[in-house]
Amino acid sequence: MLDLRELQTHFFTPAGVVKAVDGVSLTVNRGEIVGLVGESGSGKSITGFSIIGLVDPPGRNVGGQILFNGEDLLGAPERRLRQLRGNRIAMIFQDPMMTLNPVLSIRTHMVETVLAHEKVGRAEALRRSVEALEMVGIPDAARRIESYPHEFSGGMRQRVAIAIALLHRPDLIIADEPTTALDVTIQAQILAQVQKLCRELGMGLIWISHDLGVVAGLADRVAVMYAGKIVEQGPVDEVLDHPRHPYTQGLVNSAPLANERGKPLRQIRGAAPPPLQRPQGCAFRTRCDHATDRCLQEPPESEGVHRWRCFHPRNMEGRA
Amino acid sequence: MTAFIIRRLLQAVMVLLVTSVIVFVGVYAIGDPLEILLPADATPAERAQVTRTLGLDQPLPVQYFGFLMRALQGDLGTSFVYNQPAVQVILQRLPATLELAFCALLLALMIGIPLGLLAGLRPGTRTEETVMTGSILGFSLPNFWQGMMLIMIFAVMLGWLPSTGRGRTGTVLGIETSLATMDGIRHLILPALNLALAKIALVIRLTRTGVQETMPLDFIKFARARGLSGRRIVSVHVMKNIMIPIITVLGIEFGSLIAFAVVTETIFAWPGIGKLIIDSINILDRPVVVAYILVIVAMFITINLIVDILYSVLDPRIRGKR
Ligand SMILES: Nc1ncnc2c1ncn2[C@@H]1O[C@H](COP(=O)(O)OP(=O)(O)OP(=O)(O)O)[C@@H](O)[C@H]1O
Ligand code: SF4
Ligand SMILES: [Mg+2]
Numbered sequence: 001m002l003d004l005r006e007l008q009t010h011f012f013t014p015a016g017v018v019k020a021v022d023g024v025s026l027t028v029n030r031g032e033i034v035g036l037v038g039e040s041g042s043g044k045s046i047t048g049f050s051i052i053g054l055v056d057p058p059g060r061n062v063g064g065q066i067l068f069n070g071e072d073l074l075g076a077p078e079r080r081l082r083q084l085r086g087n088r089i090a091m092i093f094q095d096p097m098m099t100l101n102p103v104l105s106i107r108t109h110m111v112e113t114v115l116a117h118e119k120v121g122r123a124e125a126l127r128r129s130v131e132a133l134e135m136v137g138i139p140d141a142a143r144r145i146e147s148y149p150h151e152f153s154g155g156m157r158q159r160v161a162i163a164i165a166l167l168h169r170p171d172l173i174i175a176d177e178p179t180t181a182l183d184v185t186i187q188a189q190i191l192a193q194v195q196k197l198c199r200e201l202g203m204g205l206i207w208i209s210h211d212l213g214v215v216a217g218l219a220d221r222v223a224v225m226y227a228g229k230i231v232e233q234g235p236v237d238e239v240l241d242h243p244r245h246p247y248t249q250g251l252v253n254s255a256p257l258a259n260e261r262g263k264p265l266r267q268i269r270g271a272a273p274p275p276l277q278r279p280q281g282c283a284f285r286t287r288c289d290h291a292t293d294r295c296l297q298e299p300p301e302s303e304g305v306h307r308w309r310c311f312h313p314r315n316m317e318g319r320a
Numbered sequence: 321m322t323a324f325i326i327r328r329l330l331q332a333v334m335v336l337l338v339t340s341v342i343v344f345v346g347v348y349a350i351g352d353p354l355e356i357l358l359p360a361d362a363t364p365a366e367r368a369q370v371t372r373t374l375g376l377d378q379p380l381p382v383q384y385f386g387f388l389m390r391a392l393q394g395d396l397g398t399s400f401v402y403n404q405p406a407v408q409v410i411l412q413r414l415p416a417t418l419e420l421a422f423c424a425l426l427l428a429l430m431i432g433i434p435l436g437l438l439a440g441l442r443p444g445t446r447t448e449e450t451v452m453t454g455s456i457l458g459f460s461l462p463n464f465w466q467g468m469m470l471i472m473i474f475a476v477m478l479g480w481l482p483s484t485g486r487g488r489t490g491t492v493l494g495i496e497t498s499l500a501t502m503d504g505i506r507h508l509i510l511p512a513l514n515l516a517l518a519k520i521a522l523v524i525r526l527t528r529t530g531v532q533e534t535m536p537l538d539f540i541k542f543a544r545a546r547g548l549s550g551r552r553i554v555s556v557h558v559m560k561n562i563m564i565p566i567i568t569v570l571g572i573e574f575g576s577l578i579a580f581a582v583v584t585e586t587i588f589a590w591p592g593i594g595k596l597i598i599d600s601i602n603i604l605d606r607p608v609v610v611a612y613i614l615v616i617v618a619m620f621i622t623i624n625l626i627v628d629i630l631y632s633v634l635d636p637r638i639r640g641k642r
């Protein structure tokens with residue numbers, strides 16, 4: 001359904017060109033949950049915004065293809081993109097405190113979203129909105145829909161955002177760290193609910209997170225991003241149990257997974273290079289324990305369902 | 321909300337009472353109206369006679385109490401000069417000034433908001449630069465000079481509009497207004513514009529700043545991600561947020577509009593309250609000055625109340641707390 005091919009989104013800043021997304025290839029099928037993980041600044045959000053054509057200047061799409069149900073969105077006019085946004089492709093943002101307009105009621109938010117894409121009466125729009133709120137588990141939805149954002153807790157607000165995303169039963173939802181700002185228990189509830197809804201409604205989901213633990217429990221497939229590129233992707237168990245890329249391996253070893261209690265955690269050394277000072281060749285080179293002269297070249301992506309970009313993939317059983 | 325309004329009304333009464341004391345004492349402690357009202361060669365008998373009719377021989381607290389009692393019946397004394405009830409003198413002139421101030425306020429909103437939006441939505445362009453330069457001129461050039469330029473250009477050189485006086489008025493819903501006749505409107509345009517210029521500049525800045533602060537916020541991006549049109553985002557999501565500071569500031573500025581009306585009314589010979597108060601102060605027409613200040617304070621209180629109500633209509637976060 002969604003097929004990103006060598007997507008490139010660069011920011012043309014006075015200090016230089018920031019290659020925020022630099023050749024990302026990724027597919028998402030109907031009903032499939034893909035986790036997109038990576039540390040801060042690796043380009044996860046910009047990948048998401050690129051898909052719905054909401055990259056603001058000085059950012060610009062400089063190459064690749066975004067095939068959505070066979071249609072290339074990169075060349076699509078703004079009118080067409082607006083038809084798709086919130087309708088066929090919905091997005092949920094990280095901070096539930098900030099994504100709803102504080103001076104407009106939940107009802108206004110929802111009804112306007114329905115009316116933006118469908119010619120229905122206000123009563124029908126309201127009915128669908130209440131239905132969507134009920135779907136994400138908001139009690140007494142018919143009354144609560146009259147509330148304003150500040151009258152809801154963070155978790156409730158994020159449920160509202162999810163309900164808004166569900167209004168038009170989109171083919172794809174892009175969720176950009178939607179639970180990062182929430183309590184662990186609320187996070188778990190929302191994860192379970194989203195997973196259930198995706199399965200039931202057959203929606204594709206890209207779940208952006210820097211928390212491998214969250215993605216491990218939620219996703220079918222996982223893609224690991226580093227410095228604007230996907231360095232490894234594949235089925236979630238495969239990638240977590242047999243990480244090939246040294247960066248993924250580092251992430252797995254530093255993630256406190258439930259079944260590995262008591263084991264010492266290991267950190268990846270160093271810090272991600274600033275986006276304008278990424279090393280030549282493999283961008284992970286300066287932090288990698290296995291780097292050789294070959295790594296001065298750009299490592300190509302391997303073939304298969306489980307793919308990676310490394311000249312010296314790890315070949316280990318289970319976690320190190 | 322009802323409790324809030326009642327509380328505010330009680331506060332208003334207190335404020336009026338305190339103002340009346342301050343004003344009464346302040347105004348009655350300065351100068352001697354007899355000097356002005358009586359000819360220089362008046363006899364002591366004539367002097368005593370006038371003093372008694374004006375009640376000036378009584379001690380201040382007695383004068384104030386009498387004043388307050390009469391004020392409660394809507395009688396703020398008789399103008400020494402016009403020999404008419406002071407309230408009536410004020411109320412005769414007030415509509416002309418209010419009309420001027422309201423039209424200036426409307427112009428400020430109708431011209432300021434679109435220009436501010438234009439500048440705010442196109443940062444770094446020639447459009448923004450032009451609008452902002454214009455707004456700096458609106459701010460910094462003296463108001464009387466702007467007024468004279470308006471007269472020079474539109475009345476003298478182009479001859480499009482009259483430059484002095486209030487034109488023919490008509491009655492709409494029982495209110496006497498220039499807006500009822502074409503002649504009245506033509507007379508109103510220049511003075512209203514003159515009074516509005518600085519406020520237009522202010523609204524432009526407020527709007528532009530508001531737009532530039534609101535546009536990068538997450539909820540705007542989320543609105544775009546929901547597929548809303550640019551028009552809806554600006555007219556609902558952005559506007560509703562920036563109307564809050566604009567209403568607040570304009571509520572406060574309405575007072576200065578009435579105060580600045582003095583300058584405009586003088587330049588355009590507009591028969592309003594501003595000109596009246598200057599004359600009354602000069603000849604120490606105490607009842608008129610006192611009545612003026614009380615009427616203005618009452619108006620300020622009303623405006624503030626309206627602003628507060630509008631505020632809570634616009635901002636749901638405040639509504640809940642009341
Ligand atoms: N407006 C901009 N101008 C210049 N560079 C930008 C801009 N927006 C983003 N970038 C760059 O793009 C890169 C990717 O940003 P992105 O927001 O996608 O990171 P992320 O992976 O989502 O990180 P996080 O976990 O912090 O959300 C960053 O290095 C950032 O510096
Ligand atoms: S390509 Fe080389 S530097 Fe990059 S991750 Fe693999 S081994 Fe390390
Ligand atoms: Mg991000």
